[in-house]
Amino acid sequence: MQSSNRRRSLGRSPSGPWGRGHNWYRGDCHVHSVYSNGGELTPAELVADARSAGLDFLAATEHNTVAAHGAWARHADDDLLVILGQEVVTRSGHWLALGVRPGQGVDWQYDAQDDVIERHLHEVRRAGGLCVAAHPYAPYPSGTFEYPYQGFDVVEVWNGQWTSDLPWQADNEAALAEWQRSLVADVLQARWMPATGNSDTHLKGQLGSPHTVVLADELSVDAVLAGIRAGRTWVAASGAVELSFTVVAGDRSAGIGERLQTGDEPAVVRVDVRGVPHGTVTLHTEQGEVYRAFLPGTGSGSAAWHSDAQESAFIRAEVRDMEGRMAALTNPIVLR
Template structure:
């Protein structure tokens, strides 16, 4: 194929956007996926309207829309090339693929070939994410072990009748949370992400992942997700910051804080969750809970130490109990 006839794949980076927090939906579908109804142009427009900086296009078992997003990307919207690999015993996201690269999906857990396909994605510089582990439909429940995956989609917005949070997400979060202490203690924990799994109009960005990346590029965003420098938001109306400080040093989400035996102060600031609640979680489970004001904006401070807490992560819930935001941990050393 000569250069003039190649599909105009979206660029892997944007100009002039350095270190910062970027909002993105890592799991979206066009009409090319079964159940989808949106064109690539409609998806790109919806992403911009929802306040997103990036999306990952993840069609079911095909990458033939990769080229369609070339003209739709821009300095205000990065498009990461990917695929939802829908195997017989679970789905997973391959993010950061080469243009047109297809990952095989024709297997199940008994075939013993998963590791080979994960390795193929990583050779391309990509990220492998266990998708919707407790999805309530055949083949959607994730039957593979998390070992070998880079992250877990603990919050998936599809199949919600009214709210982008349900029992399947509650189960996925609990499972991820139970495995986090051993992972952090052993030095290898898998970050959490959230994504809409959008198929229909009005679904994109509910929820999405907010990522602290060194620049606005596919490689930098995926590196940041892999490191856990990310939190999950119900929508762009929700804002959150989490820092832990000790002995004149501080660290944020996905980072490690050497406390040197000093007491640690945990501070979370939230906006956009009226009358919500903030809860702090460590290896001992939920250790502190506080209410937000009626207007939904406020700060909560909690004191701990590395002796008491291996890590701290935060959940923010609405008054009705459904999730508004959750973070990956800050690790204390």
């Protein structure tokens, strides 16, 4: 159990969501209300929708303003953690500042050529926050992400619907492919950037599609952000999708975002999925896709594959539905 000075739901008492223990928690870390351009829902409506969707937390990320922080505080309750944040909309891309202090705003009037981004990232981290490169391939002015990923903690590879005919929808396939390429180089250098996925909610019916599922020591701001920062997360298209992903070598095992010392023993990779009828499970390493299995009509099934550290430096899983749209994806398990 963490000490009682941990940041909880907008500073609420320990009777709130804080203290629910080491577990997987579902949350949407990119949410807009009527305080953002294009937002049609109030904070109260979004909080109610989050509960209906079975979410444990959400992050309030209004465009370039913290004016809604007080409104979010009024509507959060004991069964839902609200993380205060901001979507920082600059001329060279958008990024999420998650876990800022109440009323703490982040400057947005600059671009990549101004060479000031590191200072603003440092200010967020100094407050205990997390910096997320948002929808890097969004096809609208200022949407394309032009800053180096190296200064950020996490990259949002899944933003909103996986595929869409909407002209403003982010190109998630391109973001995922770029992240995969970065993993190949970064894991071999003992560093890698975790991926996340969020709805970027503006309209009714978008919340939680997709959302991030994080393994945290408790349901508090600090614990959830720590889990995301460490890559102990996977992304789900909806609350109906469930996934378990582990690697076992001898008497040792590792889960998402962890490292496994395989030694000379073969590693058994296992994926268990529910909620994706006629879906496809694939495993990916630095060699690209290395394994494929198909789920039955019930949507529930398991897949197993054998590997070792000589074959693979990391392994991650994807699940797609029968139309080829992403239903779930994981951060990697690193093999040593």
